[in-house]
Amino acid sequence: MLVIxxxxxxTETTAGRKRLRRVARVCESIGQRVQKSIFECKVSAMQYEQxxxxxxxxxxxxxxxLRFYRLTEPFDLHVKEHGKFKAIDFEAPLVL
Numbered sequence: 001m002l003v004i005x006x007x008x009x010x011t012e013t014t015a016g017r018k019r020l021r022r023v024a025r026v027c028e029s030i031g032q033r034v035q036k037s038i039f040e041c042k043v044s045a046m047q048y049e050q051x052x053x054x055x056x057x058x059x060x061x062x063x064x065x066l067r068f069y070r071l072t073e074p075f076d077l078h079v080k081e082h083g084k085f086k087a088i089d090f091e092a093p094l095v096l
Contacts, residue, residue: 001042001043001044001045001048001070001071001072002040002041002042002070002071003031003040003041003042003043003048003051003068003069003070003071004038004039004040004041004068004069004071005027005031005038005039005041005051005055005066005067005068005069006037006038006065006066006067006068006069007023007027007037007055007059007064007065007066007067008037008064008065009023009037009059009063009064010060010063010064016060016063016064019058019059019060019064022058023055023058023059023064023066024037026051026054026055026058027039027041027051027055030043030047030051031043048068048070052068
């Protein structure tokens, strides 16, 4: 499944800036950054649940916001790209 993860972490304090880095690190480990606080993640149901648990463990729910959007297939009907950033096609062959 394709999941969009969006977050907004309060960064007024040192602890908030550390949380922001940890949240970004969790997202980078499983998805691709498409904007500063938005990631696309192609995951299985089990990976999705683990991602959600990992991110909930990092945020402060009294100060931060975390949203998950699960997109249904066919993805090309739900995602349109404009501008210079081109996302990685998770279904295409990997060429190095």
